[in-house]
Amino acid sequence: MLGVCSLKGGVGKTSVTLGLASAAMTAGMRTLVVDLDPQADTTLALGATGAAAQDVAAVLDNPARYVVDSAIAASSWDPDLLEVLMGSADSVRHDGPTYEHRLHNLSTALSTLDEYDLVLVDCPPSLGGLTRQGLTACSRALVVTEPGLFSVTAAARAFQAIDTLRRGPAPALQPLGVVVNRVRARSSEQTYRQQELEGMFGPLILSPVIPERAAMQQAQGAGRAIHDWPGASATELAEGFDALLARAVRAMSET
Ligand SMILES: Nc1ncnc2c1ncn2[C@@H]1O[C@H](COP(=O)(O)OP(=O)(O)O)[C@@H](O)[C@H]1O
Ligand SMILES: [Mg+2]
Incomplete structure (x- = not known):
């Protein structure tokens, strides 16, 4: 299971x-795909809104298999291969301070599932209960950042948070690395921030970086997968994600 976070x-x-x-x-x-963000953007983009009776908030209340099953819906991208553990605004209830027994509820829920080759957890932006529960369920965490000042410091804090979880409730969690997103080719400020990222995170920076491309927003707005979107920019983005996925799958098979 792979968590995607940043603070x-x-x-x-x-x-x-x-x-x-x-x-x-x-x-x-x-x-x-587990949508932990109360904004539920992922659920919307995957064409699953309203498609299940329950959602992730109910699963965090009670991680029993029957609740999990009623909170999973097929994605319109490919109903056979891709499913969503539905996000909802209601999950904000779980973002407060989390008691130790609650911290493992998502882990418990996901451990009853063995039909997936990959579980991706999309986390909200803060280090509240939701992100902590999400990462505790994962064996690897990707930290996403952009080459901007505040994003770079947020990435550093995200690594500290992963380390704290790893030394406490989530001993199996390991940082996979940093995805640098929205990279613009000609920006000296960005080049400076990218060098700063390399200085801070060194080999943890994953290759390739993801460029800023209108195709990303166009595909998302149309509710389509980037691999199904036409044009050279979409192909470039898709190839970047293929390489990052291959890296993640390799890392997860090592544990
Ligand atoms: N590489 C990119 N190129 C262009 N737009 C991007 C790129 N990455 C993200 N975006 C856009 O930026 C906005 C925020 O991205 P999102 O993935 O929702 O961030 P988060 O989940 O971290 O809040 C969205 O509108 C998204 O389409
Ligand atoms: Mg989001």
């Missing part, structure tokens, strides 16, 4: 989750 909004957690889901679907992997 900042708008850097591209959902876009990276969707890109990886698109790559996994294209590779024929059975994939579940």
Whole structure:
């Protein structure tokens, strides 16, 4: 299970989750996307809104298999390969301070599922109960950042948070690396931030970086997978996500 986090909004957690889901679907992997963000953007983009009776908030209340089953819906991208554990505004109830027994509810819920080749967890932007529960259920975490000042410091805090969880309730959790998103080719400020990222995170920076491309927003707006979107920019993005997915799958098979 792979968690996608950062302690900042708008850097591209959902876009990276969707890109990886698109790559996994294209590779024929059975994939579940867990939408932990109360904004539920992922659920919307995957064409699953309103398609299940329950949602992730109910699963965090009670991680029993029957609740999990009633909160999972097929994605319109590919109903056979891709499913969504539905996000909802109601999950904000679980974002407060989390008691130790609650911290493992998502883990418990996901451990009853063995039909997936990959589980992706899209986290909200803060380090509240939801992100902590999400990461505790994961064996690997991707930190998403953009080459901007505040995003770089948020990425550093995200690594600290992963380390704290790892030394406490989530000993199996390991950082996979940093995805640098929304990279613009000609921006000296960005080049500076990218060098700063390399200085801070070194080999944890994953290759390739994801460029800023209108195709990302166009595909998302149309509710389509980037692998199914036409044009050279979409192909470039899709190939980037293929490489990141291959890296993640390799890392997860090592544990
Ligand atoms: N590489 C990219 N190129 C262009 N737009 C992007 C890119 N990555 C993200 N976006 C856009 O930026 C906005 C925020 O991204 P999102 O993935 O929702 O961030 P988060 O989940 O971290 O809040 C969305 O409108 C998304 O389409
Ligand atoms: Mg998001």
